[in-house]
Amino acid sequence: MKPVTAKRGAFFEKLYQLDRILRGDATRPEHLSKAEIEIPVVGISVTIICLAVVYGFCMGVFALVRGFENAAYQTAVLQTSASMCKVPLLFVLTLVVTFPSLYVFNALAGSRLRIFPVFKLLVASLSVNIAVLASMGPILAFFSLSTPNYSFIVLLNVIVFAVAGLLGLLFLIQTLGRLSVIEAKGVSVSTSTIAVDTPSATPSVTEAGDTSELSKPPRPTSTYRRKDSGPLDRPRDMKFNASVWRVFYCWLTVFCLVGCQMGWVLRPFIGSPGLPFQWLRPRHSNFFEAVYSLLF
Template identity: 25%
Template structure:
């Protein structure tokens, strides 16, 4: 546990092993392990809503959610990585690809660490409100806050690369677009994370494979028209 917290502190402070040009591979594995551990923690807290509101099957939901948050963060990263590699090659930045990946993984680990740091607030919110819609909204705010912090951390990790070649700045913007597109669809697929009190606990919902963007557009359209 102490080693894990030390690693988290190193990531947030950009310790030498997280930025050294040599030995990129071992650093990526260490960053990935930290990402998985802290994402698992926040997932378990996220799924504790049923337990704190006195519902059945709360332990199963906690386990499912603890698995899903690392799957979301790691899955969105892995699915988006081939596109990022192609863009890096087109931009003539393939030589820096290893360092770029390490910076991206460090930012993902930072996102998980920040989520874990915010988990006490999530528990307090669950203890203060039994409304499912508010629990969803609050978790959305937590992810948004952690994502902002992770973006700041990513820019700090990317600063040496941008100084070496300004084209990295455009590639960073491209990565943000790729990641968001993948993450939104993957988050829809992996629902539920909190667990609706009106439904049985299940790992995936029947409509998991629907297109998230079509569904969101439909919800927005019905809201504008005032139709059910």
């Protein structure tokens, strides 16, 4: 891998690392033998912050276009730059606020993951989340450009965030499960895990390779060995135990609560055309009260 790395520029190397996560190379069980995802945390963080800024810009296109239409140039530029700052901030601050509690819950719920692997896991899930967000950025930017209707853009943003968040969470649970299984194995079998693991999985590969010549290949026994299995699939020979799900649900709750409130605090992201520009709205109510008052 080293000589290939040397050939790429620093920029492409960073993108390549993100790409490894997206296509599932970084989280293949055979690459998780140390019970942690082997990714450069700093590099990935820089990349995803840049991507979040890109999405922030796409979000700000609405304010930019509407501002230029009404000759409110200052508001337009300010709101766009505010969106570009706030989207990365939303993710970074959420991670900073929740990380200690996530780690403690993880330890209490019976997972054996150490602090640094947990951090890497969270960064990797956020990178999936943000990569999906950024990939939908062009669609959002196009609709923001061509839609004067504020509610439509808010709705579209909510949908995009929901899709991205969902995929990020799917990645989180799958990788958490894989890590926990490997960690548990590693403790019981100690260092010989890899040596034991590889031969047991090899026959299934050759089996899958042989049968692929037939018109209808049978379901492979070990999915993750197949090249076409992704980071969102559960490897067939892995059973996630209850503690994995316990940790996941704790994390989900904490993450969603803090994430929603963080989004509320950092408003406005899009900028309602009727209101003057503000970096932050005055502190007022909270997300849950707002939703409650909307409903009842």
